[in-house]
Amino acid sequence: MLRDKQPVTITADTHPFLNGLWKQNPVFVMVLGMCPTLAITNSVKNAISMGLATTFVMVASYGMISAIRKLIPKQVRIATFIAIIACGVTVVDFLVKAISIPVYQALGAYIPLIVSNCLTLERAEAYAGKQPVVKSMLDGLGMGLGFALALTCLGMVREVLGAGTFLGFPVFGSRFEPWVLFLLPPGGFISLAMWLLFFAWRKERAAKLAAAEATQ
Amino acid sequence: MTATTVLAVRTSPHAHSTRSVEKIMANVVFALLPICGYAIWLFGISTLALLLATTAAALGTEQMFCRASGKGSTIGDFSAVITGLLLGLTLPPGLPLWMGALGAFIAVGPGKMVFGGLGFNVFNPALVGRAFLQAAFPVAITTYTSAKAVGRFTEFVPSTLAWPFMKAAPITEWVARTKVDGFTGATPLMLQKFDHVTTEPWSMFLGERAGSAGETAPWLILLCGLYLIIRGMMSWRVPAAMLLSSVVLAQAFHMADAARYPGPLFVLFSGGLMLGAMFMATDPVGQPVTPRGMWIYGILMGTLTVAIRFLGGLAEGVMYAILLGNALSPLIDNLTQPKTYGERRKAVA
Numbered sequence: 381m382l383r384d385k386q387p388v389t390i391t392a393d394t395h396p397f398l399n400g401l402w403k404q405n406p407v408f409v410m411v412l413g414m415c416p417t418l419a420i421t422n423s424v425k426n427a428i429s430m431g432l433a434t435t436f437v438m439v440a441s442y443g444m445i446s447a448i449r450k451l452i453p454k455q456v457r458i459a460t461f462i463a464i465i466a467c468g469v470t471v472v473d474f475l476v477k478a479i480s481i482p483v484y485q486a487l488g489a490y491i492p493l494i495v496s497n498c499l500t501l502e503r504a505e506a507y508a509g510k511q512p513v514v515k516s517m518l519d520g521l522g523m524g525l526g527f528a529l530a531l532t533c534l535g536m537v538r539e540v541l542g543a544g545t546f547l548g549f550p551v552f553g554s555r556f557e558p559w560v561l562f563l564l565p566p567g568g569f570i571s572l573a574m575w576l577l578f579f580a581w582r583k584e585r586a587a588k589l590a591a592a593e594a595t596q
Numbered sequence: 597m598t599a600t601t602v603l604a605v606r607t608s609p610h611a612h613s614t615r616s617v618e619k620i621m622a623n624v625v626f627a628l629l630p631i632c633g634y635a636i637w638l639f640g641i642s643t644l645a646l647l648l649a650t651t652a653a654a655l656g657t658e659q660m661f662c663r664a665s666g667k668g669s670t671i672g673d674f675s676a677v678i679t680g681l682l683l684g685l686t687l688p689p690g691l692p693l694w695m696g697a698l699g700a701f702i703a704v705g706p707g708k709m710v711f712g713g714l715g716f717n718v719f720n721p722a723l724v725g726r727a728f729l730q731a732a733f734p735v736a737i738t739t740y741t742s743a744k745a746v747g748r749f750t751e752f753v754p755s756t757l758a759w760p761f762m763k764a765a766p767i768t769e770w771v772a773r774t775k776v777d778g779f780t781g782a783t784p785l786m787l788q789k790f791d792h793v794t795t796e797p798w799s800m801f802l803g804e805r806a807g808s809a810g811e812t813a814p815w816l817i818l819l820c821g822l823y824l825i826i827r828g829m830m831s832w833r834v835p836a837a838m839l840l841s842s843v844v845l846a847q848a849f850h851m852a853d854a855a856r857y858p859g860p861l862f863v864l865f866s867g868g869l870m871l872g873a874m875f876m877a878t879d880p881v882g883q884p885v886t887p888r889g890m891w892i893y894g895i896l897m898g899t900l901t902v903a904i905r906f907l908g909g910l911a912e913g914v915m916y917a918i919l920l921g922n923a924l925s926p927l928i929d930n931l932t933q934p935k936t937y938g939e940r941r942k943a944v945a
Contacts, residue, residue, distance in 0.1 A: 555759075557733065557736070557758075561728065562732070573706075
């Protein structure tokens with residue numbers, strides 16, 4: 381992931397915010413940041429908290445990275461990005477601890493690990509290190525919220541099937557038989573695979589429709 | 597007038613057997629039918645419903661995936677029927693029908709069709725379905741009903757007819773009401789592991805005991821397996837290696853600590869060892885192709901089965917043993933390739 385070349389081409393015609401939120405969704409399209417995606421999506425609450433924490437880190441650190449991008453020597457840019465992102469992560473770490481101890485305990489090591497999330501570093505390298513401040517922050521916001529959206533999608537499947545609840549409220553009533561598997565790690569892989577299958581199917585169908593339109 | 601003969605030019609093979617995948621698969625289905633019949637006689641209409649549900653769901657899933665991929669239906673090759681029947685035979689007789697159908701969906705969908713259909717699946721599909729059910733519903737899959745219950749042909753086990761996604765009704769009351777003297781709801785393996793009561797191997801051989809629907813009668817499974825082996829439709833090496841290795845290892849454990857570990861006959865006739873060795877380990881897709889590889893594969897699975905049963909936390913280990921064996925079979929194939937004539941081994945420095 382740490383290549384000099386841009387791993388993902390940026391299409392000029394998409395708004396930086398919408399790009400991250402949908403067109404190049406970090407999880408469903410770029411398949412980045414798999415560690416938190418699989419590890420802490422066993423409930424919707426955890427998924428949303430993790431998504432928002434990552435969004436905060438990305439917006440704050442990309443603003444800073446973009447502001448000083450011309451001062452950073454090319455040879456040490458990765459180290460500089462990581463130092464700046466780590467500042468954001470430290471702030472988020474304290475913030476989450478101050479807001480809710482249970483959430484902090486549920487997310488555990490995954491808050492400090494935002495710094496090594498390849499999504500945060502990839503966007504800093506591919507976008508924020510080259511683009512002006514406002515656009516970079518918008519990109520961070522879009523990517524972060526796209527990440528939160530994907531995590532929530534996974535958390536929804538896993539919590540509804542694995543515990544029969546949504547945000548802690550029962551969905552099926554008290555006689556629901558929970559699918560314990562979905563709270564365990566394999567459930568993360570299975571639900572991620574199902575979402576990726578869904579998006580691949582959508583993409584293929586869209587391509588087919590476009591081809592059919594072109595021939596007409 | 598000279599007649600010109602048109603010579604057909606074709607590449608080898610020129611000799612064809614009349615056997616096809618469909619024929620062999622159909623024979624496996626025939627071999628499974630007596631086992632299904634015995635299971636229905638032993639556990640009643642709940643088992644019939646469960647077998648129908650798993651088979652119907654397996655066929656439906658195969659059809660659905662075939663249609664979605666647009667490659668034509670492969671429903672006629674009987675492999676989905678085998679998967680459905682085998683899955684149903686490995687499940688507890690009173691399992692809710694919706695869980696059975698879900699297991700069949702997982703078995704055929706993620707277990708087989710996403711790899712590309714028959715011949716491309718890494719794992720035995722029926723066991724993938726069962727492993728999913730075991731991980732998702734650990735309580736339901738270890739709730740067994742007693743064999744030969746009174747009124748098993750006129751009423752369903754209460755848990756069978758649970759609404760989809762809903763908990764099954766408790767069956768302890770039903771088991772207590774319908775059970776015949778001398779029969780319990782616990783399987784011999786569970787009795788041995790958790791209550792330290794060893795069942796007589798001979799009575800287990802006859803098959804009238806609690807357990808997964810199709811695993812209870814080793815004599816019948818042996819006969820049905822022998823039919824396939826004699827017709828040359830199944831490798832004898834894999835079941836022989838698996839059964840022999842588990843017997844040898846069990847004997848070693850038994851000699852070390854007879855009070856703690858039951859004897860080799862108990863290991864041979866309890867749980868799903870016979871059914872797994874005969875019908876699941878021998879899945880032609882999942883097993884190695886070289887004869888030497890088949891022995892290694894069988895011994896590996898037999899050893900794992902006994903190791904899980906004796907040393908692990910689970911009462912039964914056949915399923916995970918076979919799945920692990922499936923995962924290793926490409927490697928075993930690679931390591932046991934026969935030497936080409938005239939080939940020399942590289943000198944080891």
